[in-house]
Amino acid sequence: xxxxxxxxxxxxxxxxxxxxxxxxxxxxxxxxxxxxxxxxxxxxxxxxxxxxxxxxxxxxxxxxxxxxxxxxxxxxxxxxxxxxxxxxxxxxxxxxxxxxxxxxxxxxxxxxxxxxxxxxxxxxxxxxxxxxxxxxxxxxxxxxxxxxxxxxxxxxxxxxxxxxxxxxxxxxxxxxxxxxxxxxxxxxxxxxxxxxxxxxxxxxxxxxxxxxxxxxxxxxxxxxxxxxxxxxxxxxxxxxxxxxxxxxxxxxxxxxxxxxxxxxxxxxxxxxxxxxxxxxxxxxxxxxxxxxxxxxxxxxxxxxxxxxxxxxxxxxxxxxxxxxxxxxxxxxxxxxxx
Amino acid sequence: xxxxxxxxxxxxxxxxxxxxxxxxxxxxxxxxxxxxxxxxxxxxxxxxxxxxxxxxxxxxxxxxxxxxxxxxxxxxxxxxxxxxxxxxxxxxxxxxxxxxxxxxxxxxxxxxxxxxxxxxxxxxxxxxxxxxxxxxxxxxxxxxxxxxxxxxxxxxxxxxxxxxxxxxxxxxxxxxxxxxxxxxxxxxxxxxxxxxxxxxxxxxxxxxxxxxxxxxxxxxxxxxxxxxxxxxxxxxxxxxxxxxxxxxxxxxxxxxxxxxxxxxxxxxxxxxxxxxxxxxxxxxxxxxxxxxxxxxxxxxxxxxxxxxxxxxxxxxxxxxx
Numbered sequence: 001x002x003x004x005x006x007x008x009x010x011x012x013x014x015x016x017x018x019x020x021x022x023x024x025x026x027x028x029x030x031x032x033x034x035x036x037x038x039x040x041x042x043x044x045x046x047x048x049x050x051x052x053x054x055x056x057x058x059x060x061x062x063x064x065x066x067x068x069x070x071x072x073x074x075x076x077x078x079x080x081x082x083x084x085x086x087x088x089x090x091x092x093x094x095x096x097x098x099x100x101x102x103x104x105x106x107x108x109x110x111x112x113x114x115x116x117x118x119x120x121x122x123x124x125x126x127x128x129x130x131x132x133x134x135x136x137x138x139x140x141x142x143x144x145x146x147x148x149x150x151x152x153x154x155x156x157x158x159x160x161x162x163x164x165x166x167x168x169x170x171x172x173x174x175x176x177x178x179x180x181x182x183x184x185x186x187x188x189x190x191x192x193x194x195x196x197x198x199x200x201x202x203x204x205x206x207x208x209x210x211x212x213x214x215x216x217x218x219x220x221x222x223x224x225x226x227x228x229x230x231x232x233x234x235x236x237x238x239x240x241x242x243x244x245x246x247x248x249x250x251x252x253x254x255x256x257x258x259x260x261x262x263x264x265x266x267x268x269x270x271x272x273x274x275x276x277x278x279x280x281x282x283x284x285x286x287x288x289x290x291x292x293x294x295x296x297x298x299x300x301x302x303x304x305x306x307x308x309x310x311x312x313x314x315x316x317x318x319x320x321x322x323x324x325x326x327x328x329x330x331x332x333x334x335x336x337x338x
Numbered sequence: 339x340x341x342x343x344x345x346x347x348x349x350x351x352x353x354x355x356x357x358x359x360x361x362x363x364x365x366x367x368x369x370x371x372x373x374x375x376x377x378x379x380x381x382x383x384x385x386x387x388x389x390x391x392x393x394x395x396x397x398x399x400x401x402x403x404x405x406x407x408x409x410x411x412x413x414x415x416x417x418x419x420x421x422x423x424x425x426x427x428x429x430x431x432x433x434x435x436x437x438x439x440x441x442x443x444x445x446x447x448x449x450x451x452x453x454x455x456x457x458x459x460x461x462x463x464x465x466x467x468x469x470x471x472x473x474x475x476x477x478x479x480x481x482x483x484x485x486x487x488x489x490x491x492x493x494x495x496x497x498x499x500x501x502x503x504x505x506x507x508x509x510x511x512x513x514x515x516x517x518x519x520x521x522x523x524x525x526x527x528x529x530x531x532x533x534x535x536x537x538x539x540x541x542x543x544x545x546x547x548x549x550x551x552x553x554x555x556x557x558x559x560x561x562x563x564x565x566x567x568x569x570x571x572x573x574x575x576x577x578x579x580x581x582x583x584x585x586x587x588x589x590x591x592x593x594x595x596x597x598x599x600x601x602x603x604x605x606x607x608x609x610x611x612x613x614x615x616x617x618x619x620x621x622x623x624x625x626x627x628x629x630x631x632x633x634x635x636x637x638x639x640x641x642x643x644x645x646x647x648x649x650x651x652x653x654x655x656x657x658x659x
Contacts, residue, residue: 147351151358153638158600158612160363163619163627167366243484247601250486251616266487273494280494284487291482299478 025228025305032304039300042293049290053113056106063089065100067107068258072098082276093278096268101279104260105286111172111261112290116242118176123183123241124234128226130184131191132218136199142192152185158247165253175254179244187233191226198222228305235298239291246287262287348646352639359635363628364409365402396422409628418632419625428629431614438512438610441522442529442602443595449534451588454541461542462549462580463572473542480539489532489605497528512608529606533599537591544587548580555579582652586645593641597634 033039052059060066074088075098082101085093092102134145161178168174198204199222207221248254249263257264262283269279393399400408412419418428457477461470493510500508507524515522552558553576561571598612607613611630618626 147354147358150351150355150639150642151362151635158598160631162600162616163367166619166622239482243482246484247486250484251601251604263484263486266490270490273490280490287484287487288479288482291484292478295478295482 029228029301029304033300036300036304039297039304042296042300045289045293046297049109049293050113052106053109056103056110059106060103063091063100063103065090065103067103067260068099070098071100075099082272082279084276085278092282093276095265095279096272101265101282104265105262105283107260108262108265108283109286109290111255111259112242112245112287115172115176115179115245116238116294119179119183119241119244120234120237122176122180123237124187124230126180127184127187128191128223128230131188131193132195132222132226134188135192135195136214136218136222138196145188146192149185149188152182153189157182161244161248162251162253165248170248170253170256172255175245175248178248179241182244183237183241187230187237190229190233194226194229195222198225232298232302232305235294235301239294239298242287242291242294345643345647348643352643355639356632356635360409360413360628360632361406363631364406367624367627413632418629421626422623423621428625431626432611432629432633435609435611435614437514438603438608439596439598439612441512441515441526442533442599442608442610443592445526445530446533446537446595447588447592449530450537450541453534453538455545455584457538458542458545459549459572459577462546462553465550470546473546477539477542480535481543483536485532485536485601486605488535489528489602492528492532493605510606512610525608529602529608532602532605533595540591541584541587545580545584548583549576552576552580578652582649585648585652589641589645589648590638593638594634596637596641598630 056067065071071088071094075083075090075094077083082094082096082098083090085091087093090100090102092100092105095101095104130145130149134142134149161182164178165174195218199217204217204221207217212221245254245261246263246266249261250267251263252267254263255261265283266280266287269276269283272279390399398405409419416429418432420427421431457473461473464470497508497510500506507520508527509521509525510528511525513521513525549572553572558571558576561575562568566575596611598610598615600612600616602608603610603613604616611634615627615630617623618630
């Protein structure tokens, strides 16, 4: 190779170098996540479900079947049972009172996703705030907040959720409040633990010596280091909240009819399982696909953020199966593993 | 000595937690109009005089703080109050409703621990194998399935067809072990499977994750370098360390579940603490709701204390101080 060629190559390397250095943890995570086919597929499924939920009125315009309108003539058999999928323009058949099941599942998705996202957001914000304050200040503040967190975790939460729904009257805000009330405590505990270890680091000491106040340290210096575990917890909490809402509605104490909700549809479907399989199968599948997609995505994000599990897995993979990584990489890992 | 001090401190803070929970429950339920309860008790055609009589008899006309004081007095004496409707003491009701819940949790724990730990350990030692991939999918489905869907599915695909074909061993409802062990198991098998299906998923994931983390530790490499057999490395060195978080999860879960497994109990009509609580909620039977909430909180608190103790025994790095 000629000298100029080498120089050019060196120049290229030099030009590349800052780009390589500039990768933040988030960029690395995103790169790893993008290679995770299952996680990306889940992301696509989630986006599709959100699009379907938002676009529900569009499907009403196409099918001319509003969610709460019953069609006793076309939508029910002579015996008054639901009609099967594909009959008389009902794509997924009808429910027990002759309403369009497909449209009702779409509107149920709106409730489920809305409850899932809103409660997770509220619970995460509250949990992070409580955990940060308890962990940072310690002492009496920690003791009081800690006992309060314990009390919430010790509540038999389904009983309490049901009781609250009865006392306050089941409605969407009440259900969101109840689910959010039980979602912050677990997050607060983990954030507190992380805060305890981070606040002892030297750079926090440095910030303090520069005159930073407690809230600046908590929210500017500590919080960014907690975002990764909190993001994973939040992603994994969404399906929990979705199931929570479905369970409340299934027990009759969630979203009240005629508003469509997956739990409520499934509770009604019990009476028809012998004559209308679709009435049970489709809403159950919608619920399962949604929660599964969020769980898979949360898992993917966690794996992508934690290089340690990846290293162990890659090392193990190297033993049994053909590996796809570049040789230098595997050699290094081999050396580390064996 | 450190142990006794630790126990005393944990028990004191446990009492604070139970007090917080009971106070929360009391004000939540009592600080609301009392007419509804009285009207239900007095019957539909009751005159206003009868209703106010009922309210007086229940002591609901007193100021809320006085009621709260009475409530605390009774609580300290171990008296959880009396059902509004049957006059039965809540303590007695508790003794009646505990066996189904206890049966459910006891059988469920064995099933889910055996299934969860076996699959979790095999998956971790054969990570990314076909078995691991399948078990991961099964775990995620288990985690994503609402309990009531699993219960309903079991009823549809197991209970109904079997009974239609003349096999009547599997039943719904509850029958105590004193009625015959086989009958008891026949009534409990579907609830056990439902509970275990959900929990086994949690435990598989937890034990797999913990074991994978542990297998990445330096001391495991050291153990392998010493030439120990893989079997010995995994069972003597890795599994023991990996199991401590599983133990703590188990304590918390058992504590929570003993407070009532509402959905499973309701789907299979077992009775039990959960189902009775829901009935009490439906009928505004305040003393029963509060009593059951307090008992459930006690279970959780006690379970947490036991977990901390076991933790210290299992993991020498945890010091009780």
